Amino acid sequence: MPIKAELLKELNEQAQKVPIAPGRWPELAVELNQLRTAAEAALAVHDFDRDPGDFPSALRSRRA
Amino acid sequence: MTGQTPTDGLASLSLSDAADLIKAGKVSTVEVLEACFKQIDKLEPVHHAFVWQDRDSALARARWLDAVRVKGETVGPLHGVPMAHKDMYYRAGRVSGCGSRIRSNEPAKITATALRRLDGAGAIDLGGVAMVEFAMGPHGFNAHLPRSRNPWGHDRVPCGSSSGSGVAVGSRMVYASLGSDTGGSIRCPAAANGIVGCLPTNGLVSRRGAMPMSWSFDCVGPLTRTVKDAARVLKAIAGQDELDDTPAAMPVPDYETGLEQPLSGLRVGIPRGYFDQDLHADVQKAIAASLEVFRQAGATLIHVDIPESFALCSDLHPLVMKAEGAANHRQWKRTRNAEYSEEVGKRLEAGYFISAVDYINALQYRVFALEEFTGAVFSHVDALLAPVLPMPTPTIEQTTYSNGPAYLKMVVAMTRNTRPINFLGLPALSVTCGFTSDGMPTSFQLIGRPFSEALLFRLGHRFQMETKIHLEMPKALGA
Numbered sequence: 001m002p003i004k005a006e007l008l009k010e011l012n013e014q015a016q017k018v019p020i021a022p023g024r025w026p027e028l029a030v031e032l033n034q035l036r037t038a039a040e041a042a043l044a045v046h047d048f049d050r051d052p053g054d055f056p057s058a059l060r061s062r063r064a
Numbered sequence: 065m066t067g068q069t070p071t072d073g074l075a076s077l078s079l080s081d082a083a084d085l086i087k088a089g090k091v092s093t094v095e096v097l098e099a100c101f102k103q104i105d106k107l108e109p110v111h112h113a114f115v116w117q118d119r120d121s122a123l124a125r126a127r128w129l130d131a132v133r134v135k136g137e138t139v140g141p142l143h144g145v146p147m148a149h150k151d152m153y154y155r156a157g158r159v160s161g162c163g164s165r166i167r168s169n170e171p172a173k174i175t176a177t178a179l180r181r182l183d184g185a186g187a188i189d190l191g192g193v194a195m196v197e198f199a200m201g202p203h204g205f206n207a208h209l210p211r212s213r214n215p216w217g218h219d220r221v222p223c224g225s226s227s228g229s230g231v232a233v234g235s236r237m238v239y240a241s242l243g244s245d246t247g248g249s250i251r252c253p254a255a256a257n258g259i260v261g262c263l264p265t266n267g268l269v270s271r272r273g274a275m276p277m278s279w280s281f282d283c284v285g286p287l288t289r290t291v292k293d294a295a296r297v298l299k300a301i302a303g304q305d306e307l308d309d310t311p312a313a314m315p316v317p318d319y320e321t322g323l324e325q326p327l328s329g330l331r332v333g334i335p336r337g338y339f340d341q342d343l344h345a346d347v348q349k350a351i352a353a354s355l356e357v358f359r360q361a362g363a364t365l366i367h368v369d370i371p372e373s374f375a376l377c378s379d380l381h382p383l384v385m386k387a388e389g390a391a392n393h394r395q396w397k398r399t400r401n402a403e404y405s406e407e408v409g410k411r412l413e414a415g416y417f418i419s420a421v422d423y424i425n426a427l428q429y430r431v432f433a434l435e436e437f438t439g440a441v442f443s444h445v446d447a448l449l450a451p452v453l454p455m456p457t458p459t460i461e462q463t464t465y466s467n468g469p470a471y472l473k474m475v476v477a478m479t480r481n482t483r484p485i486n487f488l489g490l491p492a493l494s495v496t497c498g499f500t501s502d503g504m505p506t507s508f509q510l511i512g513r514p515f516s517e518a519l520l521f522r523l524g525h526r527f528q529m530e531t532k533i534h535l536e537m538p539k540a541l542g543a
Contacts, residue, residue, distance in 0.1 A: 008417050016416040018397040024413065031414045035386070038379035039422035042429040045373070052427030055280075055434075056267050059489050059514040060312055062438045064446075 003036060005029040074099035076537070079145055079239035079293035080320075083186075086144040089133065093126040093144030097188060100146045104237045107540065110218070112210040113232035115151045115161060117191035122146065125188050141296055143186030149242040150226050151192030152199060152275035153179050162275045163195040163206050163225075165403040166396055176273025177308060178242055178284050178301045185300040193228025193241055197408040199277045200389065201225055202252055202478040203463035207405035211460070215538035216258055216504050220457045223252035223478070229287045230257035236541060240288045240297050244274060246281045247381060248452070248482025251494035251509055254287050255452040258496045258505035258538060260524070261287045262294040263482075265514045266489030267312045269298075270305035278388040280427065281381070281486040290534055291495060291524035295319035298517060312515070319518050323525040328362035330523070333445030337370040339481060344455045350498030350506050351451055357530050358449070358523070368448065371440045373433045377484040380426045384487075387423045390415025407465045434488050438513060447523055448511040451481055456500035485511055493520040496533055505536075 005025035012020060020028070074082065074096055085091045101119065108114060129144045152162045154172030161168040179189065194212045196204060204212055204227030212227045214220040215235045222231045226243030230253030233241050243250040245263045254261025262285045269284040276282060286297040296319070303316040334355060340348075359365050390397075393412050401409060441448055454477060462474050485492050492509040500506050510520045528534045 003417075011417060016394070018394065018413070018416055019401045020413055024410065028414055028417065032417050034379075035383045035414065035418060036422065038376065038383055039419075039425060041376055042380060042425055045432050046425050046428060047432060048428075050428045050431050052424060052430065055427070055430055055489065056310070056312065058431045058434055059265060059267060060314070062434065062442075062513060063515040064442075064513045064519070 003029055003032045008032065075103040075236045078290045079288055080290065080296055082239055083142060083145050083296070086133065087138050093129045093133070093188070094123065096144060097122060097126045097146050097190075100190065100238055103235065106542075107215070107235050107237065111213045111215060111231050111235050111540070113193050113212055113228045113235060113237055114148065115192045115194055115209065115228065119190070122188050122190045129186060129188070139184070139186035140300070141185055142182060142300055144188065145186070145240070146188045146190045146238050147182065147240045148191040148193045148232055148238045149179070149189065150195045150229050150244060152195060152244065153242055154273040155179055155189070160192060160275070163197040163199070163208065165208055166400055172273070174273050177270035177305045178274065181301045190238060193232050195228055196225035197405055198393070199225040199244055199246060199249060199275065200408045200411050202248060202475060203458065204253065205463065205465070207407065214256055214457065215540040217457070217502075218540065219459050220504060221256065221460055221463050223256035223457070225249040226253045226287060230254060230259065233257065233259050233287050233289060234538060240286050240293055242284060243287050244277070245283045245285055245486065246277050246385060247486050248479040250285050250287060251452050251482050251492060251507070252478060254494040255496070255505065255507035256457045258536065259287055259289050260291055260294050260496070260534070261285070261494040262298055262517070263485065263492045264298060264302065264517060265491040266486075267310055268302050268491070268515065268517070270308040270311050272305055272308035276392055278385040280384050280388060283486070291493065291521055291528055292320060292323060294493070295323065295521040295525070314515065317518050319521050322518055322522050325522055326362055327358065327523065327526055330363045330447075331366050331445040332358045332363045332523070333366055333368040333441060333448040335370050335448055335450050336367050338374050339370065339450040342454055342477070342480070343451060344500070346456055346500035347451050347454060347506050350500070351449070351508055354497040354508050354527065355449060357527055361526050361530055363523070366445050368441050368444050371436050373436050374484055376429070377433050377487040378480060380429060381483040381487045383418055383422060383426050386412070386415035387418040388415075430487060437488055442513045446512070446519060447516070449508050450511060452494050452507040452509045453478060454481055456502055456506065457504040482509070485509070490514060491517050491520060493524045495524045495527055497527070498533065
């Protein structure tokens with residue numbers, strides 16, 4: 001189910017409290033849905049055992 | 065658009081040549097600095113590369129450096145070289161505005177490690193150069209500053225966010241400039257302004273004292289006129305920092321030592337997939353010609369398939385960047401929102417609604433994607449050659465802020481080839497490789513394994529020695 005502008009507006013009022021122009025909510029919903037699509041696509045290979053903080057060591061282990 | 069005649073003998077030298085002449089006593093630091101002043105006086109009224117200049121301090125330091133050299137000594141490999149850096153590198157007591165109104169009156173409390181190291185290598189810090197507000201945007205425009213002009217075409221964008229760095233070095237105002245690259249902000253302006261840009265491996269250079277934009281991706285690196293210059297500057301700034309835990313605990317090689325080594329035995333990858341999509345014919349032609357240069361220089365060309373996960377890296381990059389950027393700016397967004405430009409203020413907003421779980425999963429995916437990409441690519445080749453900008457340098461009109469789909473499409477397209485490399489944390493070297501049919505420079509990027517900067521410099525240097533394209537001068541310089 002796509003993220004709706006009303007949900008974002010509610011979240012902002014309850015938590016983030018940043019000033020956002022009224023006309024922006026529909027645009028933000030489109031942008032957030034694109035980002036959510038990418039996040040869902042990553043889940044196919046998501047490994048919950050992987051520590052995101054290990055990225056520097058992953059880099060070091062792949063040097064020539 | 066191009067010519068071969070340098071407008072000013074000293075200002076048009078490479079950093080390495082200028083430094084070597086100073087070291088040999090053939091020219092003084094003051095003479096070199098005054099040549100830069102002359103070039104700035106001539107072009108700055110139109111090019112708007114600088115936010116501020118401190119000529120008195122620069123001259124005082126130049127005189128001191130000359131006094132040191134007269135005694136037969138030099139401070140370091142950058143002795144007497146004038147530079148000016150993206151206005152986001154802090155120096156204690158000095159204001160670095162970060163291209164913003166919000167930071168425009170706040171003196172820094174610390175000095176950036178990269179600046180301290182350049183000082184220690186003998187460089188002169190001449191001023192702060194323009195940037196996109198808080199480094200958030202690829203086209204180079206900042207609503208708070210005069211428009212920085214691309215020396216190759218005043219109707220074209222300089223790209224960003226290190227816009228002033230690209231313009232100042234491309235206009236021969238200074239010999240090098242530190243930029244920062246979170247999604248292409250060193251490589252894109254280097255490409256647009258016909259110079260070299262180096263994105264180091266994530267974690268090679270300390271970020272202490274550099275304005276944070278997105279800590280997972282931010283990298284500090286140089287924009288220069290030659291690959292050799294980039295090698296010299298990177299050597300000066302790279303390596304462990306007792307004040308910043310992020311740089312990797314490994315020795316930094318002398319990148320200049322291996323520059324002249326032959327290319328025989330090296331394998332250069334031609335990407336199959338992703339980079340060949342939506343590629344303008346002019347850029348494609350320049351890339352093909354570049355590959356032929358490497359083949360003739362002794363490298364072996366090998367086609368490599370880009371894994372499908374690479375496109376997802378491109379899509380996930382903004383998720384991480386926006387979440388981190390939003391976190392950095394939350395308090396200012398709440399209390400000083402009116403001080404952001406409309407364009408950058410809006411760019412931050414989506415980050416406030418990204419879920420923590422999506423953000424963490426994206427970072428976990430990063431490790432997987434790095435494993436897959438290095439396995440798929442670097443088990444076959446030593447470096448991958450890909451375009452930086454997939455299109456000729458856009459016009460100002462094409463990138464002027466609006467709510468229209470054409471603007472959004474262009475802004476996203478400008479970093480499509482660069483941002484996945486930041487996601488993977490890999491090093492990339494942007495080198496001018498030719499000109500599109502409108503006379504604008506275009507560049508390839510050499511992408512390598514983590515910490516393979518020496519190899520990328522070797523390849524890039526050989527390309528410059530074979531083609532001499534880097535000696536072409538923008539028409540705006542009065543050739």
